[in-house]
Amino acid sequence: EVQLVQSGAEVKKPGESLKISCKGSGYSFSTYWIGWVRQMPGKGLEWMGVIYPSDSDTRYSPSFQGQVTISADKSISTAYLQWSSLKASDTAMYYCAGLSTISAGTWFDPWGQGTLVTVSS
Amino acid sequence: DIQMTQSPSSLSASVGDRVTITCRASQTISNYVSWYQQKPGKAPKLLIYAASSLQSGVPSRFSGGGSGTDFTLTISGLQPEDFATYYCQQSYTMFTFGGGTKVDNK
Numbered sequence: 001e002v003q004l005v006q007s008g009a010e011v012k013k014p015g016e017s018l019k020i021s022c023k024g025s026g027y028s029f030s031t032y033w034i035g036w037v038r039q040m041p042g043k044g045l046e047w048m049g050v051i052y053p054s055d056s057d058t059r060y061s062p063s064f065q066g067q068v069t070i071s072a073d074k075s076i077s078t079a080y081l082q083w084s085s086l087k088a089s090d091t092a093m094y095y096c097a098g099l100s101t102i103s104a105g106t107w108f109d110p111w112g113q114g115t116l117v118t119v120s121s
Numbered sequence: 122d123i124q125m126t127q128s129p130s131s132l133s134a135s136v137g138d139r140v141t142i143t144c145r146a147s148q149t150i151s152n153y154v155s156w157y158q159q160k161p162g163k164a165p166k167l168l169i170y171a172a173s174s175l176q177s178g179v180p181s182r183f184s185g186g187g188s189g190t191d192f193t194l195t196i197s198g199l200q201p202e203d204f205a206t207y208y209c210q211q212s213y214t215m216f217t218f219g220g221g222t223k224v225d226n227k
Contacts, residue, residue: 108157108165
């Protein structure tokens with residue numbers, strides 16, 4: 001079974017750093033793009049960025065460029081999303097998802113279960 | 122950036138109803154549209170890709186249509202488990218999600 005399993009919920013203070021993870025199993029992790037999606041409380045889905053684990057080619061949404069860092073370690077089939085200095089506005093649920101592509105587009109499937117990040121003083 | 126405008130943002134319907142949700146792109150995007158269902162506290166679930174292709178395991182009452190700038194998701198015969206929020210997503214240029222449509226019980 002193709003599966004993405006994310007790390008657990010985090011509670012942090014403003015200014016702290018954080019790295020959350022997304023571990024893939026059941027498929028060749030290196031050869032499929034992984035994306036990260038933010039969902040703020042009560043709000044919609046926002047695409048943050050994607051990474052190709054085989055060579056760590058990374059693309060960011062302009063809205064998130066410079067705000068977060070996406071990385072991957074193909075040796076352990078894990079992608080990461082990290083912040084160097086959290087803000088209260090980073091409080092959200094963060095999902096990772098695998099990307100599938102054909103000539104008619106790209107979609108997110110499967111999805112991880114989500115990691116809730118709470119930033120509060 | 123390509124914007125995806127979903128309408129309505131919410132709707133009330135009854136079991137058995139036919140429900141149609143619309144997504145309009147700010148520029149032509151061929152058929153590079155996917156649709157997702159999200160229930161409270163759960164991750165989104167892929168329903169439709171390439172505008173009209175049904176994801177494996179998704180009930181046939183879900184269908185997608187459209188091309189260019191205007192797209193639809195139709196639920197033919199709403200079931201109790203279909204009360205949820207639905208999102209469209211374009212992949213013509215990077216990715217953008219629509220704002221979502223919440224379907225609740227009338």
